[in-house]
Amino acid sequence: MRKLTLVGNRFMTDAEKGEIRLEYYLLEETRDVSNYMPLYGMRIMKWSKASDGILREQKTAAAISYSREFVLEILNQFIRNLVTPMCMLELIDEKVSQEYCQDIPRIG
Numbered sequence: 001m002r003k004l005t006l007v008g009n010r011f012m013t014d015a016e017k018g019e020i021r022l023e024y025y026l027l028e029e030t031r032d033v034s035n036y037m038p039l040y041g042m043r044i045m046k047w048s049k050a051s052d053g054i055l056r057e058q059k060t061a062a063a064i065s066y067s068r069e070f071v072l073e074i075l076n077q078f079i080r081n082l083v084t085p086m087c088m089l090e091l092i093d094e095k096v097s098q099e100y101c102q103d104i105p106r107i108g
Helices: 068-080 085-100
Strands: 002-014 018-029 039-050 053-065
Touching (some): 002 068
Antiparallel strands (some): 039 053
16 A cells, blocks of 8 residues: 655756656555555656746655665655656765765775
8 A cells, every 4th residue: 555645846947848846745655554564755747847847756665674664764855855767866875875874894
């Protein structure tokens, strides 16, 4: 079962496309119903005007962590910094690496 919750939205202005709306969602997904341990992810949607109507771009990262607080922390940072779908996955990778790989000893 998947559940999407809108956490926040932001507006910005682009010289070419005019007003852009960014929507930030928390994704909760239960894969093993017997255990009910949800995985958390996120989705960012970008809405802008195009010559032939409305242009929608979105990216989803379905399974980032079992920690709701950790994913919300990343999501709120993305909201503050107006992160777009285009760079979302790279930034998630960076944040997860910082959080979970900081205690791994370096070789060399």
